[in-house]
Structures are given as structure tokens and as C-alpha cells.
Amino acid sequence: MSEALEQSDLREGYKTVKLGPREIPIPDEWDNVPFDEAIELNPKYEKPDNGPFDYLPMDAVDEEKQTIEYWTQREKDDCTTTWFKNGDTVYAKITPCTENGKIAFIEDLGTEVGSGSTEFLVFHPRDGVTDERFVYYLSNLPEFRSVTISLMEGSTGRQRVPSDVFKGGIQVPLPPLPEQRRIADILSTVDEQIQQTDEIIKETKALRDGLLQDLFDELIPNSGRKETQLGPFQVQIPEHWEISDLDDLNQDDYPICYGVVQPGKHDEDGIPLLNIEDVDETGEIQRESIHKITPDLHEEYSRSQLQGGEVLVSVKGTVGNIVQLNEEIGEANISRDLARVTPTTDLDARWLKYCLSTKIYQDLIDVFSTGSTRASLNIGELREIPIICPPISEQDRISEVLSTVEREIEIERENKQHLQDLKRGLLQDLLTGKVRVSVD
Structure with missing residues (x-):
């Protein structure tokens, strides 16, 4: 046109x-x-x-x-x-x-x-x-x-x-000045709603992060506590819980690894190559703008191919972002900036995601990370991160409660996305006069 x-x-x-x-x-x-x-x-x-x-x-x-x-x-x-x-x-x-x-x-x-x-x-x-x-x-x-x-x-x-x-x-x-003010008022109202939604998301995340310690007491009563070390940090956990290196809780057939180093040009008919921003909080892959690699390169990096259900950790640039993939994702691979963790039956992937997302684990990842201009987390260091590991039944109970909070966060994220889409449309329509406003 x-x-x-x-x-x-x-x-x-x-x-x-x-x-x-x-x-x-x-x-x-x-x-x-x-x-x-x-x-x-x-x-x-x-x-x-x-x-x-x-x-x-x-x-x-x-x-x-x-x-x-x-x-x-x-x-x-x-x-x-x-x-x-x-x-x-x-x-x-x-x-x-x-x-x-x-x-x-x-x-x-x-x-x-x-x-x-x-x-x-x-x-x-x-x-x-x-x-x-x-x-x-x-x-x-x-x-x-x-x-x-x-x-x-x-x-x-x-x-x-x-x-x-x-x-x-x-x-x-x-536009005339009165119309400018009215346009600004309308867009400001939407911005305020977006900000309020951000605050709700922030508060709900804080609730989620604070729930872990509360759940130790509420869901697992009558249990003694013991002091244990997470790297340089000392924490209290129930006596019957264990601490294991992440590598010991990962499936042997799918070792912890990073992905494709040189992805090459986009192949429209190729295999999706994930970066951390390509996966939303629900584990869904955002396929609209994802980079795709050739099937040959996908096979060359068979070590980092995805099956579904894995936990991904960002290990380059912004280190320590955590997502869990849905079980059914289709063929996909990961970039050099990500590491794949495939939990054994002793480790609930949801539990691992929640653990690694908490402040103490984010601080621990910072300790293990290197580099000042572009931080990185070495795969060897990631494998040695100590993971708090309750019995699988308790992991499941705690994860179920935290998943309820996660769903609340996702609802607010969807609300925020709706407001952002509304703002984009209004910005275009109001500032070009496609939609006129009353100034009475």
C-alpha cells in the first residue's frame, strides 16, 4: 500500500x-x-x-x-x-x-x-x-x-x-490545548491502572517469596530444625530435609548444559531457539518473534534439545532468571545464554523453580557468577549449587500452594498486558485524531 x-x-x-x-x-x-x-x-x-x-x-x-x-x-x-x-x-x-x-x-x-x-x-x-x-x-x-x-x-x-x-x-x-489536556488525562488514567497492576504483581510476588518459610511451619509442623549452609549463607531447615548438589538431582541422560553458541541466520522453517525472554511465566513459548535454527544445527546440539518440563536458568548477561517449561512444547533448543536442568524423580521441577527464584538463592547465584560488564554463571558452578530437598511429597504440597499464588500473578500479568495493548491503541488513535475526545 x-x-x-x-x-x-x-x-x-x-x-x-x-x-x-x-x-x-x-x-x-x-x-x-x-x-x-x-x-x-x-x-x-x-x-x-x-x-x-x-x-x-x-x-x-x-x-x-x-x-x-x-x-x-x-x-x-x-x-x-x-x-x-x-x-x-x-x-x-x-x-x-x-x-x-x-x-x-x-x-x-x-x-x-x-x-x-x-x-x-x-x-x-x-x-x-x-x-x-x-x-x-x-x-x-x-x-x-x-x-x-x-x-x-x-x-x-x-x-x-x-x-x-x-x-x-x-x-x-x-490539537487545540483543551483537547491536548483531555487526551493526556485519558492516557494518564490508563498509565495509573498499569502502575497499580504492577504494584499488585510486586506485592503478590513478595507474598510468594515470603510463603516458603511460613509453609515450613504450617505444612510441616512438629518437625525440628537444623542449621545448614547454602554456600556462604546459613539457613534453618526441617531436620529430615536434605541438601544435594543440583547435578545430583539432575537426570544422567540429560546433563546440565548450555545451548547453541553460534545460531546463524534465522531459518523460517527451522527449530525454535529459546532465550529466557521467549518463555512466559506459565512456561509457554512465545513463538511469534522467536529465532529459529536449521534442523542440522539442532541435531549438532542434541545435548541441549528440549523434551518439555525442564527448568531453564539464564547464565549470561542477566544471570539467574528462572522458568519452567510446559510438558508439551514440541521441538526446541536453547541458546548459549541458557542452561537446561532436567530434574530426577526426587526433585519436583516446580519446587526447583521456586527455590532458585527466592532471594537467598538469587544472592547465592550472584556469589557464583563472574564478570562485571556481562555477568556469567559457569556450568560447573551451577551444577554445584546446593539445593534444599524435602521429600517429594512435601515438595508437591508446598509447590501446590505456591502455584495458587503464581496463578494470581499470571491473572494480573494478563490484566497488565490488556492495559498495555489498550494504551498502545489509544496512543495511536488519540494522538492522530482518529478518535476524537470531548472537551466539555
């Missing part, structure tokens, strides 16, 4: 405007203005002499939630040339942060002005022209982001969006 919109395709009361290389329809009464007429780029603020100031590192912006996870503080002389106030939007200008959507709305700033990474652009609403939250949502519009990404310059891996492109180089659709 052509990028250009034929006049006959336009709804009555709409006109076509350019946003980068694309033409999009917007309402007749909306303006289409140069970016710098609607939004001030990198405003110059007066900085008080007294400090310290709130400082925003790039890592502090969560690219999925587009929230600020933490602030640091710096004295004035240690701050960068990037300054902002409450109501501004920060927009990452360097790859891969731009592509990943590191964008955040500045609020709850604890100092009059704040500073941040020089890799942020600062968008400030022009008084009487743009609403501050509308600016934030406009910067999230897929067409706007695509334009900025297409205009990046520099060497591979260090490309940046140049500031000059915002000075007459980009046009943006602009």
Missing part, C-alpha cells in the same frame, strides 16, 4: 500531513507545526548555587514501564549540561536506548532543577501551546519515534539523534 493517502480515502473533516516520510490524516482543526514551535528543546534553566541536585542516570529509566526507578545526587560542579524541571520529558538520544524507548516524564523532583545523563534530550512544553503531559505522550507516538530513529547519525553502536533535527526538521500534529 502506498505511503501517500489518496484524497478519496480521507474521512470528511480530515487532512493529510507529513510526519517524517509518512503521510497521516489529522482533523482539519488541528495544526501541523515544526517541533520547535510546539516544544522547547533542552531549555536553559537558572541553577541555584546551593546543592546537591537530583541526578538521573540513563540506567534509572525503566524502558518497559517508562518510569524513573531511582535518583542519585550530585553537587553542581559534578552535574552535566542536561537540566530539567518537573513537567519536562526526557528522551534518550543514543542507540540502543532510543530504539528501546527510554522516555520518562519528570515529576516528584526533589530539587528545584535536576540534572541527568548527557544522552538525554529534554522536551519542555511551550506556555499556552502545549500541555506538559501531552508532550510526553507525543514523544511516545510510534511515528514520532520512528522519525527520530531514522535520523540518527554516527558510527555503529554509538548512533545519536542530533539536536538539529528538532529545529524545523520534524513536524508534529497539534
Whole structure:
């Protein structure tokens, strides 16, 4: 389909405007203005002499939630040339942060002005022209982001969006100010619901993690306790429970191993190659965008082929993420970044997943991990991780209770996904005027 919109395709009361290389329809009464007429780029603020100031590192912006996870503080002389106030939007200008959507709305700033990474652009609403939250949502519009990404310059891996492109180089659709505010209100309401759902998920996860110790007492009463070591950590467990190395609880025919080192090009008719992000919390494989390898390579790495029901541990990059696969997954293999564990009949895979996901085991995995820039967990070290091993009947009882909590978490995740899909649709429809809002 052509990028250009034929006049006959336009709804009555709409006109076509350019946003980068694309033409999009917007309402007749909306303006289409140069970016710098609607939004001030990198405003110059007066900085008080007294400090310290709130400082925003790039890592502090969560690219999925587009929230600020933490602030640091710096004295004035240690701050960068990037300054902002409450109501501004920060927009990452360097790859891969731009592509990943590191964008955040500045609020709850604890100092009059704040500073941040020089890799942020600062968008400030022009008084009487743009609403501050509308600016934030406009910067999230897929067409706007695509334009900025297409205009990046520099060497591979260090490309940046140049500031000059915002000075007459980009046009943006602009509704009347009352409509901007109403659009921002609607999208903010959805964002608040997503945030509330995140909090419920976080609290339910904390409940799940805290349940293990409570279950020791409630499901297994009248049992003495003994002190035992988990690496450098000392814990109390029931006297009749055992501690075994993970390798001793793994099936001999399917040794603990990592997967394919060099997967090669995507083979559309090939075998799915799993990374940790390709498996959801229910153990289902997300097949839409998964990389596939040739059947020959799959056979070459027969050692890491999957049968279903295994526990996968991320051992490269983000170390210690744990998932359990469903029993029926079809043919699949794993990447170099994953290790496969195939429990014996003495170890419930659900129990292993819950154990390795607890804080003490995550801390233990950190102890075993090496590397500062890209952490890794050696397979030999993984095999030697000591696993708390109750009798299988008790593993099953505890896992059943924890599975109930897991189902609650999954329900909230599905609710969050629905809200995120709703937001994406509203963002597109409201910011292009496809769906109009009442401002009465």
C-alpha cells in the first residue's frame, strides 16, 4: 500500500500531513507545526548555587514501564549540561536506548532543577501551546519515534539523534490545548491502572517469596530444625530435609548444559531457539518473534534439545532468571545464554523453580557468577549449587500452594498486558485524531 493517502480515502473533516516520510490524516482543526514551535528543546534553566541536585542516570529509566526507578545526587560542579524541571520529558538520544524507548516524564523532583545523563534530550512544553503531559505522550507516538530513529547519525553502536533535527526538521500534529489536556488525562488514567497492576504483581510476588518459610511451619509442623549452609549463607531447615548438589538431582541422560553458541541466520522453517525472554511465566513459548535454527544445527546440539518440563536458568548477561517449561512444547533448543536442568524423580521441577527464584538463592547465584560488564554463571558452578530437598511429597504440597499464588500473578500479568495493548491503541488513535475526545 502506498505511503501517500489518496484524497478519496480521507474521512470528511480530515487532512493529510507529513510526519517524517509518512503521510497521516489529522482533523482539519488541528495544526501541523515544526517541533520547535510546539516544544522547547533542552531549555536553559537558572541553577541555584546551593546543592546537591537530583541526578538521573540513563540506567534509572525503566524502558518497559517508562518510569524513573531511582535518583542519585550530585553537587553542581559534578552535574552535566542536561537540566530539567518537573513537567519536562526526557528522551534518550543514543542507540540502543532510543530504539528501546527510554522516555520518562519528570515529576516528584526533589530539587528545584535536576540534572541527568548527557544522552538525554529534554522536551519542555511551550506556555499556552502545549500541555506538559501531552508532550510526553507525543514523544511516545510510534511515528514520532520512528522519525527520530531514522535520523540518527554516527558510527555503529554509538548512533545519536542530533539536536538539529528538532529545529524545523520534524513536524508534529497539534490539537487545540483543551483537547491536548483531555487526551493526556485519558492516557494518564490508563498509565495509573498499569502502575497499580504492577504494584499488585510486586506485592503478590513478595507474598510468594515470603510463603516458603511460613509453609515450613504450617505444612510441616512438629518437625525440628537444623542449621545448614547454602554456600556462604546459613539457613534453618526441617531436620529430615536434605541438601544435594543440583547435578545430583539432575537426570544422567540429560546433563546440565548450555545451548547453541553460534545460531546463524534465522531459518523460517527451522527449530525454535529459546532465550529466557521467549518463555512466559506459565512456561509457554512465545513463538511469534522467536529465532529459529536449521534442523542440522539442532541435531549438532542434541545435548541441549528440549523434551518439555525442564527448568531453564539464564547464565549470561542477566544471570539467574528462572522458568519452567510446559510438558508439551514440541521441538526446541536453547541458546548459549541458557542452561537446561532436567530434574530426577526426587526433585519436583516446580519446587526447583521456586527455590532458585527466592532471594537467598538469587544472592547465592550472584556469589557464583563472574564478570562485571556481562555477568556469567559457569556450568560447573551451577551444577554445584546446593539445593534444599524435602521429600517429594512435601515438595508437591508446598509447590501446590505456591502455584495458587503464581496463578494470581499470571491473572494480573494478563490484566497488565490488556492495559498495555489498550494504551498502545489509544496512543495511536488519540494522538492522530482518529478518535476524537470531548472537551466539555
